[in-house]
Amino acid sequence: MFDDVTRKRRRVLPGFGLTLGVTLLYLSLLVLLPLAGLVLKAASLSWAEFRAAAATPRALAAYRLSFGASFVAALVNAVFGLVVAWVLVRYRFPGRRLVEALVDLPFALPTAVAGITLTTLLARNGWLGKPLHALGVDVAFTPLGIVVALTFIGLPFVVRTVQPVLEEMEPDMEEASACLGASRWRTLTAVVLPQLGPALLTGFTLAFARATGEYGSIVFISGNMPMRTEIAPLLIATKLEEYDYAGAAAVATVMLGVSFVLLLAIGRLQRWSGATHRAA
Numbered sequence: 001m002f003d004d005v006t007r008k009r010r011r012v013l014p015g016f017g018l019t020l021g022v023t024l025l026y027l028s029l030l031v032l033l034p035l036a037g038l039v040l041k042a043a044s045l046s047w048a049e050f051r052a053a054a055a056t057p058r059a060l061a062a063y064r065l066s067f068g069a070s071f072v073a074a075l076v077n078a079v080f081g082l083v084v085a086w087v088l089v090r091y092r093f094p095g096r097r098l099v100e101a102l103v104d105l106p107f108a109l110p111t112a113v114a115g116i117t118l119t120t121l122l123a124r125n126g127w128l129g130k131p132l133h134a135l136g137v138d139v140a141f142t143p144l145g146i147v148v149a150l151t152f153i154g155l156p157f158v159v160r161t162v163q164p165v166l167e168e169m170e171p172d173m174e175e176a177s178a179c180l181g182a183s184r185w186r187t188l189t190a191v192v193l194p195q196l197g198p199a200l201l202t203g204f205t206l207a208f209a210r211a212t213g214e215y216g217s218i219v220f221i222s223g224n225m226p227m228r229t230e231i232a233p234l235l236i237a238t239k240l241e242e243y244d245y246a247g248a249a250a251v252a253t254v255m256l257g258v259s260f261v262l263l264l265a266i267g268r269l270q271r272w273s274g275a276t277h278r279a280a
Contacts, residue, residue, distance in 0.1 A: 038256065041249035053247035054254045058226050059235060062251075066232040067258065069143060070211035073150035078204045081158025082196070088159070089166040103160070106153045111216030118149055119221045141223030146231065149217045154207035161203035165196055205266045212259055 042050065053059075088100065106114065122129040122139040129140055139145045169192075177187040193200075215233040222229040232255050239248035 035256065038249055038252055041246060042253040045246050045250060049246070050250050053244075053250040058230070059232075059251055059254075061227045062230050062232040062235045063254065063258070065143060065146065065230070066212055066255070067262075069146045069150055069231075070208050070214075073147050073154055073211050074204050074208035076147070076151050077154045077158045077207045078200055081155055081203060081207075082162055082200060084155070085159045085162040085166055089163060090171070103156055107156050111153065111214065112220070114152060115149060115217040115220035118145070118152065118217065122148065122221065140221050141225070141229060143229060145221040145223075146218055146229065149221050150211040150214060153214060153217055154211050157206035157210060158200070158203035161206060162196060162199050165199040169195055201266065201269060205263060208266070209259065209263060212255070 045053065084099075084103065088096065088103075119126075119140050121127055122132070122145060124130060124133045124138065124140070126140070129138075132139060137144075139148060173191055174187055177191045178184075182190065213233060215231075215237070218231055219234060222231060222234070224230055224234055232251060236248045236251050236255075239245075239251065
């Protein structure tokens with residue numbers, strides 16, 4: 001009798017069958033169908049045609065730049081995003097709310113506005129670009145500029161992923177480690193980072209995934225020079241403008257496949273890190 005009442009109470013809201021059906025329908029319409037259309041369009045090409053469209057020197061250079069710059073930007077964000085999250089959680093200081101707002105700014109700022117702003121600041125005659133150019137460092141219209149843009153748009157993903165975990169961590173463990181004679185570096189590597197590992201990997205993954213598909217903030221600062229500063233999303237857009245839909249689908253399919261494999265590998269690493277932390 002009690003079990004029946006409990007089941008009825010649990011069924012006040014829609015049950016598993018309905019919610020699962022809505023979930024599958026929603027994901028199918030928004031994710032699976034567009035991706036299936038992309039793959040089918042690429043599958044209409046023969047292997048020789050697919051290779052000719054997706055494995056040209058220009059395309060390979062775009063892949064290397066897109067994934068390489070995305071990885072570097074995500075790695076930079078993993079390091080400095082952790083520092084920013086640590087400061088926001090562990091300290092109270094004047095202007096903290098302003099810093100919180102600045103962290104979320106890339107979420108709200110249109111990517112095209114971010115690209116124009118960064119280009120204006122970092123061009124050779126810009127406020128920051130001029131003194132850097134005098135030192136022999138050019139940022140705008142170089143791969144370095146692409147990394148800067150991707151770092152800018154990816155920072156919030158790391159900070160907002162790590163921050164809740166830091167808020168749940170009690171400072172007592174860090175103080176106990178210090179009382180036992182551990183150095184700051186030892187406390188960081190042996191006490192703090194093992195607990196933050198899964199969250200940090202999640203933030204890195206989100207920042208990397210966001211960066212690989214970024215277009216708006218890069219198209220202005222990169223200069224769009226083939227073989228040098230042309231990213232894969234821009235190459236896809238160029239092929240679409242040339243009405244080369246099959247070629248665009250081929251390049252997009254390669255991006256999709258590589259991104260899926262990388263995200264799958266990082267996901268397995270996340271699960272391994274989480275299992276290791278729980279076992280410890």
